[in-house]
Amino acid sequence: MRSMTGYGRGESDNGMLKIVVEVKAVNHRYSEITIKQPRMFLALEDKMKKVIGEYIERGKVDVFVRTQELADAEKPVQIDQQRALAYHSAMQQLADAVGAAYTADPYRLLTLPDVILKEENEPDVKALWPLMEQALRQAMEHHVAMREQEGAHIGDNLREKVAGLQQLAAQVSDRSPLILVDYKERLEARIAELLDNAAVDPERLAQEVAYFAEKSCIDEELVRLQSHFEQFYQIADQTGSIGRKLDFLIQEMNRETNTIGSKANDLETGRLVVEMKSELEKVREQVQNIE
Numbered sequence: 001m002r003s004m005t006g007y008g009r010g011e012s013d014n015g016m017l018k019i020v021v022e023v024k025a026v027n028h029r030y031s032e033i034t035i036k037q038p039r040m041f042l043a044l045e046d047k048m049k050k051v052i053g054e055y056i057e058r059g060k061v062d063v064f065v066r067t068q069e070l071a072d073a074e075k076p077v078q079i080d081q082q083r084a085l086a087y088h089s090a091m092q093q094l095a096d097a098v099g100a101a102y103t104a105d106p107y108r109l110l111t112l113p114d115v116i117l118k119e120e121n122e123p124d125v126k127a128l129w130p131l132m133e134q135a136l137r138q139a140m141e142h143h144v145a146m147r148e149q150e151g152a153h154i155g156d157n158l159r160e161k162v163a164g165l166q167q168l169a170a171q172v173s174d175r176s177p178l179i180l181v182d183y184k185e186r187l188e189a190r191i192a193e194l195l196d197n198a199a200v201d202p203e204r205l206a207q208e209v210a211y212f213a214e215k216s217c218i219d220e221e222l223v224r225l226q227s228h229f230e231q232f233y234q235i236a237d238q239t240g241s242i243g244r245k246l247d248f249l250i251q252e253m254n255r256e257t258n259t260i261g262s263k264a265n266d267l268e269t270g271r272l273v274v275e276m277k278s279e280l281e282k283v284r285e286q287v288q289n290i291e
Helices: 039-055 081-098 106-110 125-194 202-216 219-236 243-264 267-287
Strands: 006-013 017-026 031-036 059-069 077-079 116-118
Touching: 006 125, 017 125, 031 039, 039 059, 039 125, 059 125, 081 106, 125 219, 125 243, 125 267, 219 243, 243 267
Parallel strands: 031 059
Antiparallel strands: 006 017, 017 059, 077 116
């Protein structure tokens, strides 16, 4: 069992360039990957998403890539003489206009915008892919390790809560036969009161009790609920993406619990059902974190 939240960091370098990759993720119904990186690596984005897909199946994933040059590469420097001469001419005209002396200073001209041109060598992105992949896989391994660690804690908590739900369901099951007895006694007392303690027709009473028993029977719901509990443990022990399966199973548990509450017509059972629904909501919230 793995959660959908986690963080991972990886880095690699070839002596000239260092690549640092950071990965963080939060809950999401599907898989959504966003990569923020220098423009020169845009051509690698599809490959990066494919690698990420090898490690995780669900979650909103944000990937951040930054680079650092470890050694200064030789970058040819050129001077835009035409632009420098244009600056020189403009400054000379301005000096004449205001009646000031002007002395040409080539060093000063070099500090003006776009006079010095630096050739930026475009990196071979394909050649950098192994470097990027190494940093990315390292980040994803750390990220998955954190997911698994958090998922283990969530799994323990979920198993504990489901065990508590089983105990509550067992109490409902123990209470179920007594509901009919209480109903029969209350019905007999009510009829006797209305008839001023006259004899009660046992056949008519038996019919009413039988009708109530059929209407309030929750045996099938309890059996299905127990089956859902067992399925939960089976799915929780599986690997891979199990969050959606568990979410569906919690919905089915909630449905059976609601049916029990509506059919039982009993205060004590109603109290137990409210407690079960409260625990189921806590379980549902936790399951939203599972991949």
